[in-house]
Amino acid sequence: MILIDGKKAAAELRAVLKQEVTELKAKHNKVPGLTVILIGDLTPSQIYVRNKEKSANEVGLKSEVIKYPDSVEEKTVLEKIRELNSDKTVSGILVQLPLPKHIDKQKVIEAIHPSKDVDGFHPMNVGNLSSGYESSIPCTPLGCYLLIKKFEPNLNGKKAVVVGRSNLNGKPMTQLLLKENCTVTITHSKTKDLKAECLEADIIVAAVGIPELVRGDWVKKDAIVIDVGINKTDKGIVGDVHFEEVSKNARALTPVPGGVGPMTIACLLKNTIDCFKRSQI
Numbered sequence: 387m388i389l390i391d392g393k394k395a396a397a398e399l400r401a402v403l404k405q406e407v408t409e410l411k412a413k414h415n416k417v418p419g420l421t422v423i424l425i426g427d428l429t430p431s432q433i434y435v436r437n438k439e440k441s442a443n444e445v446g447l448k449s450e451v452i453k454y455p456d457s458v459e460e461k462t463v464l465e466k467i468r469e470l471n472s473d474k475t476v477s478g479i480l481v482q483l484p485l486p487k488h489i490d491k492q493k494v495i496e497a498i499h500p501s502k503d504v505d506g507f508h509p510m511n512v513g514n515l516s517s518g519y520e521s522s523i524p525c526t527p528l529g530c531y532l533l534i535k536k537f538e539p540n541l542n543g544k545k546a547v548v549v550g551r552s553n554l555n556g557k558p559m560t561q562l563l564l565k566e567n568c569t570v571t572i573t574h575s576k577t578k579d580l581k582a583e584c585l586e587a588d589i590i591v592a593a594v595g596i597p598e599l600v601r602g603d604w605v606k607k608d609a610i611v612i613d614v615g616i617n618k619t620d621k622g623i624v625g626d627v628h629f630e631e632v633s634k635n636a637r638a639l640t641p642v643p644g645g646v647g648p649m650t651i652a653c654l655l656k657n658t659i660d661c662f663k664r665s666q667i
Contacts (some may be wrong), residue, residue: 387633387634387636387637387638387639388537388637388638388639389638389639389640389641390533390536390537390610390612390638390639390640390641390645391641391644391645392529392533392640392641392644392645392646392647392648392649393644393648395532395533395536395648395649395652396529396648396649396651396652397648399532399649399652399653399656400441400444400445400652400655403445403652403655403656403659404444404445404446406659407445407446407447407659408446410659410662410663411446414666416475417446417447417448417662418447418448418477418478418658418659418661418662419447419448419449419450419475419476419477419478419658419662420438420442420447420448420449420450420476420477420478420480420504420654420655420658421449421450421451421452421470421476421478421479421480422435422438422439422449422450422451422452422480422481422482423451423452423454423463423466423467423479423480423481423482424451424452424453424454424482425453425454425455425456425458425463425481425482425485425486425489426454426455426456426486427455427456428484431482431483431484434482434651435451435482437651438480438651438654439451441651441652441654441655442655442658445655447655447658447659448475450476452466456486457486458486458489460488460489460490460493460494463481463489463494464493464494464497467479467481467494467497467498468497470502471497471498471499471502476502477502477504477658477659477661477662477665478502478503478504478654478657478658478661478662479498479499479502479503479504480504480505480654481494481495481498481505495507495508496508496509500522501661501664501665502661503522503661504522504525504654504657504658504661505522505524505525505654505657506521506522506523506524506525506528506558506657507524507553507554508522511523512553512557512558515558515561515562516557516561518565520664522657522660522661523558523562523653523657524554524555524558525650525651525653525654525657526554526555526593526614526646526650526653527555527558527559527562528558528562528653528656528657529646529649529650529652529653530555530559530562530591530612530614530646530649531559531562531563532649532653533612533640533645533646533649534589534610534612535566537610537638538589538610538638541563541566541567541568541589542566542567543567543568543569544566544568544569544588544589545568545569545571545586545587545588545589546563546568546569546570546571546587546588546589546590546591547570547571547573547583547584547586547587547589547590547591548560548563548570548571548572548573548591548593549573549574549580549584549590549591549592549593549594549599549600549626550572550573550574550592550593550594550595550614550626551572551573551574552593555591555593555614556572556574556593557572559591559593560572563589563591568589571583571586571587574594575594580604581601581603581604584600584604584605585604585605585606586606587605587606587609588608588609588610589609589610589611589612590604590605590609590610590611590612590627591612591614592611592612592613592614592615592625592626592627593614593615593626594615594626595615595617595626596615596617596626597615597617597619597624597625597626598624598625598626598627598628598629599615599626599627599628600613600626600627600628600632601628601631601632602628602630602631602632602634602635603631604632605632605635605636606635607635607637608635608636608637609635609636609637610636610637610638610639611627611632611636611638611639611640612640612645612646613625613626613627613629613639613640613641613642613645613646614626614646615627615642616642616643616647623642623643624642625640625641625642625645627639627642629641629642
């Protein structure tokens with residue numbers, strides 16, 4: 387079994403992006419800018435944002451974090467997004483989720499101009515992805531896709547099973563795999579025989595938020611398994627895949643942590659650079 391090293395893949399992608407930023411600066415005399423809005427003081431959100439800022443600085447992006455308390459009014463956040471939409475030094479805008487209950491997530495997502503939506507959550511980007519047009523792609527599925535392609539460049543005709551149907555991962559992951567001519571099955575909590583579906587798969591992407599759901603006898607010999615899950619348990623952080631069991635059957639498997647997570651942040655930087663490049667056309 388080959389361990390798919392997300393940290394190494396992310397470092398390689400960041401090196402490519404750093405070179406790209408250097409070339410863009412020489413050509414346009416400016417660099418892409420990423421602005422993150424952080425509301426409240428949730429520890430996981432603060433850690434994510436700190437990692438994003440560090441990675442952005444590492445590749446040479448202009449990086450800014452705007453912090454608001456939990457009590458901030460929705461209209462204040464929406465006004466700030468509108469201001470950033472018209473700021474030419476800002477290539478990408480990201481509002482860190484989750485948001486306080488009094489702020490409408492959908493309103494916030496739709497307030498970000500599609501051309502600066504580095505999360506790929508705006509309905510226009512969602513529609514463009516599903517129609518096969520150019521779009522910002524959500525960072526986690528994009529990271530999964532790049533890890534799969536790094537290991538298996540030709541996905542033509544492969545059978546893929548996506549466990550989970552969320553807008554954040556399951557649905558966009560399906561679109562990316564379809565684009566590669568995979569036959570894709572989306573499974574979820576109402577799927578009758580999840581084990582049988584997984585046993586058919588050449589590729590499994592598990593993103594459902596249930597600790598160690600995918601067991602060793604769910605995975606056929608030589609399948610590629612991508613574990614998106616991050617679950618806190620009594621024995622520490624585990625994925626949606628039972629690593630020890632599945633590693634005996636899978637041809638390749640991502641660890642948790644150290645698999646998809648680092649690629650998610652690297653893909654955020656990639657999306658920011660892509661938004662900048664499109665704005666210069």
